[in-house]
Amino acid sequence: FSKYSLDIINTSHLPAETKDGFRVTIKANIEMIDEIPSVITYGAEGVGLLRTEFLYLSKKGLPKEEDLYSVYREMVERLNPYPVTIRTLDIGGDKFVSSVPLCEEMNPALGLRAIRLCLREPELFKTQLRAILRASAHGEVKILFPLISGKMEIIEAREILEEAKQELKQKNHPFDENIQVGIMIEVPTAVMMADVLAKEVDFFSIGTNDLIQYSLAIDRVNERVAHLYEPLHPAILRMLQKTVDAAHAHGIEVAVCGEMAGEPMYVPVLLGMGVDEFSMNAIVVPRIKKMIRGISQEKCKELFNELLEESTAIAIRRRLLKFLSDYY
Amino acid sequence: FSKYSLDIINTSHLPAETKDGFRVTIKANIEMIDEIPSVITYGAEGVGLLRTEFLYLSKKGLPKEEDLYSVYREMVERLNPYPVTIRTLDIGGDKFVSSVPLCEEMNPALGLRAIRLCLREPELFKTQLRAILRASAHGEVKILFPLISGKMEIIEAREILEEAKQELKQKNHPFDENIQVGIMIEVPTAVMMADVLAKEVDFFSIGTNDLIQYSLAIDRVNERVAHLYEPLHPAILRMLQKTVDAAHAHGIEVAVCGEMAGEPMYVPVLLGMGVDEFSMNAIVVPRIKKMIRGISQEKCKELFNELLEESTAIAIRRRLLKFLSDYY
Numbered sequence A, B: 001f002s003k004y005s006l007d008i009i010n011t012s013h014l015p016a017e018t019k020d021g022f023r024v025t026i027k028a029n030i031e032m033i034d035e036i037p038s039v040i041t042y043g044a045e046g047v048g049l050l051r052t053e054f055l056y057l058s059k060k061g062l063p064k065e066e067d068l069y070s071v072y073r074e075m076v077e078r079l080n081p082y083p084v085t086i087r088t089l090d091i092g093g094d095k096f097v098s099s100v101p102l103c104e105e106m107n108p109a110l111g112l113r114a115i116r117l118c119l120r121e122p123e124l125f126k127t128q129l130r131a132i133l134r135a136s137a138h139g140e141v142k143i144l145f146p147l148i149s150g151k152m153e154i155i156e157a158r159e160i161l162e163e164a165k166q167e168l169k170q171k172n173h174p175f176d177e178n179i180q181v182g183i184m185i186e187v188p189t190a191v192m193m194a195d196v197l198a199k200e201v202d203f204f205s206i207g208t209n210d211l212i213q214y215s216l217a218i219d220r221v222n223e224r225v226a227h228l229y230e231p232l233h234p235a236i237l238r239m240l241q242k243t244v245d246a247a248h249a250h251g252i253e254v255a256v257c258g259e260m261a262g263e264p265m266y267v268p269v270l271l272g273m274g275v276d277e278f279s280m281n282a283i284v285v286p287r288i289k290k291m292i293r294g295i296s297q298e299k300c301k302e303l304f305n306e307l308l309e310e311s312t313a314i315a316i317r318r319r320l321l322k323f324l325s326d327y328y
């Protein structure tokens, strides 16, 4: 074991707090039950993004409410008292499901995906929502809607959620009446409307992967343009800041659950803009915690303001690298 | 001939000026030489968007500089003294070319397209730029770069343009040394950086089709989501306004060359935000001129400010329809 590895292990269960006392929450992105031990081991404080596509990828047809409930319940119970944010079905696009009627699309990333598909198939959606709600009787659960582009989708999704609640009440199934509802910020229009959307939900979770992809009109899995995918594009920094500022102005918290949150070099950037929660693959939690504990937020704020003055990603990257070599 | 048709014909050669004297420029979007008579007939004041993909779609290989030059020259001469804005090659995505090496992409709209392709193939790009420059010796020509996402692409494209100019000088080919250079605003990051980009170019041309598509993450040719494509989404109005305001703050003009510019119902919206130029299919020029001449810009500004207060496309559409029925 190197000294670095030991350090990492020793830090992993300490709070994710900067030198000047800014406390952030570190959570894990997971998909399967067998990832739960790693969430605890690596020191995450719950699950910030539970991907739920897996149970829909079976060829045996759509999962039943009971099947979903038993999996969600087990996860919630095993993670209790830590909270679990369950993202509703995010299929379509690059993820294909045999049971859900998806035909071929020319640009699947711009197609019938995620919340759009769920609003089009309300019974499919409501089945999942009932299962999530029932799991909320066994620990802290939050609901996260993906690919929201504006206020109407939130209203429609909340209506279906309300129906699901009423159905459960009629059957005397317990659930958390005050379950928190958040949205992914990953469509450019959601950033533009962040001030309006912040009034409609309990939290934001920024999906940097899709947000960067749509904002730059770049498919990052396309190797011919992947080099143009750029988290440090000045427009992306402005969009992230706009989102965080709008959330805070309305008293709600912002998580980042895209890959940016799990990449050590971006830690000072996200701290500088005031992100409240980082959610990432469990295995990188210790490294990110160590990064956070090694710096003051004040310094990161100064850095972030400097980065916002730059007009190209190249210049931003140069400044950030200088900062990293100065302080780490 | 109905009275309406006669009215249209009578208005088509009058200036596109609102009742309170706000003068906008109306131009045509064209692709082929045989469309030139219609530009004049319908009363357009030049070409705001000359699509140049056509000559690259031949199976006989890439067009030569002389081939391009002779077509551009004929167009420019026949439209003289009206200006012609020539958009550089915008292929890739949904447009396929046999001569240019394009492989299959999963999401072509987010792939190697337009300026990205041209910056990757500088000789292909420079050949077209030399032909455009040479045409500028025969009338007023402006260059328009598509799919710009940030400042670096403008710098790179301008470098190649500079090389093209030097090469023409060495061969003693005349061209307009002060040729204007503009960019399409159609990628969300370009909107976010509009204040920075406005310092780098002579004009903006908003491509509403792609801008709306990327901003909402909607492929509008995909019939499964086409209903979600929404020019009146509040985020889109904010983005258009942000672009116009940034341009005007830096003393440059803004054209709209997407389909929004040729749709009568959006005329008051675009007038209200202060768009300087509308470019559209020639055939709709008379109708749009009649719409413009029938209203005062002051009223449109009031309308636009009211629309910005709304938080959903439905409410915006309702207000706009009320306005249209009140004033037309």
Ligand SMILES: [Mg+2]
Residues within 6 Å of the ligand: A146, A186, A207, A210
């Ligand atoms: Mg996503």
Ligand SMILES: [Mg+2]
Residues within 6 Å of the ligand: B146, B147, B186, B207, B210
């Ligand atoms: Mg376009």
